[in-house]
Amino acid sequence: MVESHEALHVVAFDIPSPPDYGGVIDIFYKVKALSEQGVKIHLHCYTYGREESKELERICESVRYYKRKVFKNPIYNKKPYIVASRNSTALIEDLLQDDYPILFEGLHCTFYLADPRLQDRFKIVRTHNVEHDYYSHLEKVETNVFKKYFFKVESERLKKHEAVLKHADLVAAISPNDVKHFKKKAENVIYLPPFHRNDNVETKEGRGEFVLYHGNLAVGENNEAAIYLSKKVFSKLKFPCMIAGNGASDELREELAKHTHINLKENVTTDEIEDLIKKAHINVLPTKQATGIKLKLINALFMGRFCIANDKMINNTGMEPLCSVANNPIDIISVIEALWNEELDADELDRRQSLLSELFNNERGAFQLINQIPEAQLIAH
Secondary structure, X not given: OOOOOEEXXXXXXXXXXXXXXXXXXXXXXXXXXXXXXXXXXXXXXEEOOOOOOHHHHHXXXXXXXXXXOOOOOOOOOOXXXXXXXXXXXXXXXXXXXXXXXXXXXOHHHHHHOOOHHHOOXXXXXXXXXXXXXXXXXXXXXXXXXXXXXXXXXXXXXXXHHHHHHHHOOEEEEOOHHHHHHHOOOOOOEEEOOOOOOOOOOOOOOOOOOOEEEEOOOXXXXXXXXXXXHHHHOHHHOOOOEEEEOOOOOHHHHHHHOOOOOEEEEOOOOHHHHHHHHHHOOEEEEOOOOOOOOOHHHHHHHHHOOEEEEOHHHHOOOOOHHHOEEOOOHHHHHHHHHHHOOOXXXXXXXXXXXXXXXXXXXXXXXXXXXXXXXXXXXXXXX
């Protein structure tokens, strides 16, 4: 444990409690792990819909909230909208009250990264994704003309804005693949694994009940994956299948209406999603983007039984030995049929526990981050 007088500012793009979607899950459990190691966390949250959190106030030394700006024309700005809308004079004034190091969560929060007033501060940027690639993919799957144009412009702006990372003393990328990308933008880049809720493998014994795909269906990539699996894979199976998530599109609903053995589970909470992961026999998790690490893959391996992923989801994550890899509908169907009557044995579960504990350990991640910060910078004066 570090000395109790060590302190760190964390600037979050959203209120990270409850930890119920990708980016805020990483922030919440990172803050929690750092706090448990004695670091006094001064958390700064941009707000736009989520409620202030008593849980965060319990974990952190201080929590401050700043309203995210809303622009009538989200395209009218040289900076990316996700950056320009997180611009608060109150935030910079609060950061200037001391000389503690600052952790900016995501490219979203880097509005003040190059500010001359922070020139002598130790500044860390946690990258959750290669954002311009993410927005470029959103553009490809979006059907609304205005949104499609916005995603195109935002992707271009984000690509240019990455140059700001040269002002960071450390870039902590969330995946090994992302490290390669960000080493072209900044001098000091490390791989810091994602933080998450899991301590131990919770896989239930015996066989599961269905084949599952889960995700936030309001996100274009997830909706596209759900439609793809419904049409190309699940429709060809005789086993019960389920798609779980909120915000299903009309196109997805119309496709599922054709198949009585594919159920759509909506209005689900995080706890309900986790319960479905545990009840499933096979979790199928394809992606079209090789950036970032999908926390739902980590959850599926900690909580679920068998997991099928494609190369873009699994390559260079360390989780390759724990998944079946399939990259096209024919192969996915073949693997599902082969796994349907299989059961995970105790040796396999032990191997899974051992490997996952090595790859994704919150306590070790907290120490790794602390050790990157010069000791003189951490000390609270």
